[in-house]
Amino acid sequence: MKSTKVRMLTKQTILFMALGFATQLSWAIDAQGFQKQYSDEAKQTASSARGEKFFTSKHGKEWSCATCHNAPPTSDGKHASTDKTIAALAPGFNAKRFTDEAKVNKWFKRNCNDVLARECTAIEKADVMAYLINLKK
Amino acid sequence: MKKIISICLLALASSAVLADGNMLPLKIPEKVNSECASCHMLYAPAFLPKESWGRIMGTLDKHYGTDASLDPQSVKEVSQWLFQYAGTYKRVNGAPPNDRMTESEWFIRKHRKVSELTWKHPKIKSKSNCMACHTTADKGQYDDDYVRVPK
Numbered sequence: 001m002k003s004t005k006v007r008m009l010t011k012q013t014i015l016f017m018a019l020g021f022a023t024q025l026s027w028a029i030d031a032q033g034f035q036k037q038y039s040d041e042a043k044q045t046a047s048s049a050r051g052e053k054f055f056t057s058k059h060g061k062e063w064s065c066a067t068c069h070n071a072p073p074t075s076d077g078k079h080a081s082t083d084k085t086i087a088a089l090a091p092g093f094n095a096k097r098f099t100d101e102a103k104v105n106k107w108f109k110r111n112c113n114d115v116l117a118r119e120c121t122a123i124e125k126a127d128v129m130a131y132l133i134n135l136k137k
Numbered sequence: 138m139k140k141i142i143s144i145c146l147l148a149l150a151s152s153a154v155l156a157d158g159n160m161l162p163l164k165i166p167e168k169v170n171s172e173c174a175s176c177h178m179l180y181a182p183a184f185l186p187k188e189s190w191g192r193i194m195g196t197l198d199k200h201y202g203t204d205a206s207l208d209p210q211s212v213k214e215v216s217q218w219l220f221q222y223a224g225t226y227k228r229v230n231g232a233p234p235n236d237r238m239t240e241s242e243w244f245i246r247k248h249r250k251v252s253e254l255t256w257k258h259p260k261i262k263s264k265s266n267c268m269a270c271h272t273t274a275d276k277g278q279y280d281d282d283y284v285r286v287p288k
Contacts, residue, residue, distance in 0.1 A: 082266065
């Protein structure tokens with residue numbers, strides 16, 4: 001009787017641990033994770049050099065990524081129309097960056113539209129991630 | 138006598154605070170802060186009528202020159218909060234042109250003594266940059282006591 005109860009408890013604990021591990025896995029995203037996700041999607045290897053060029057160039061509209069995020073984006077930037085401070089973008093200089101998938105999706109969607117008047121492609125995003133990850137203290 | 142004077146002073150002080158102070162509700166939901174105050178300071182819902190806020194929340198993909206689009210659930214939550222306090226500033230009277238608070242009659246009247254040169258000051262740049270002069274605008278405090286026009 002007692003051993004059945006213990007076995008059940010053990011089983012339950014293992015299940016809980018597995019569940020906890022799984023949730024942690026799906027939550028713990030970082031800059032490298034995004035780069036991998038985007039280059040997998042593009043079926044192409046990311047290039048930091050291409051990312052830098054993309055980031056610092058204008059794409060037919062008034063602003064480039066660097067207009068607000070600086071080049072290199074390792075220090076606080078300034079919003080082009082409101083002047084509000086934008087915390088550093090490169091993950092090596094701001095640990096909070098690229099840790100929240102919904103936030104990353106939201107800003108890529110908005111900012112690509114502001115800079116390119118369209119969504120960014122997977123390889124464009126992969127390249128930018130490679131560029132940002134390469135920026136180190 | 139002393140008591141009367143102090144009561145008068147107190148009344149005067151509180152009426153001054155009420156005059157143009159505290160345009161923001163005391164508690165701001167986290168959602169509102171994160172979604173409405175990352176590119177600009179949090180504008181008080183009191184300054185625009187519900188009608189204007191409704192249009193603004195319906196056109197976030199074209200938000201004064203930038204894409205500020207949000208997921209439907211966030212739009213719903215933020216709108217609810219905006220509508221709750223919309224137009225509670227006593228001078229709001231209908232939707233201003235372009236749903237811009239800076240084009241409201243009360244805004245124009247209150248800033249009539251500000252020269253064109255001042256508006257163009259590099260630290261001001263735009264009429265929507267409340268914080269350039271109203272140093273406590275982000276706290277909802279627009280009282281003249283806290284105004285510092287950049288020189």
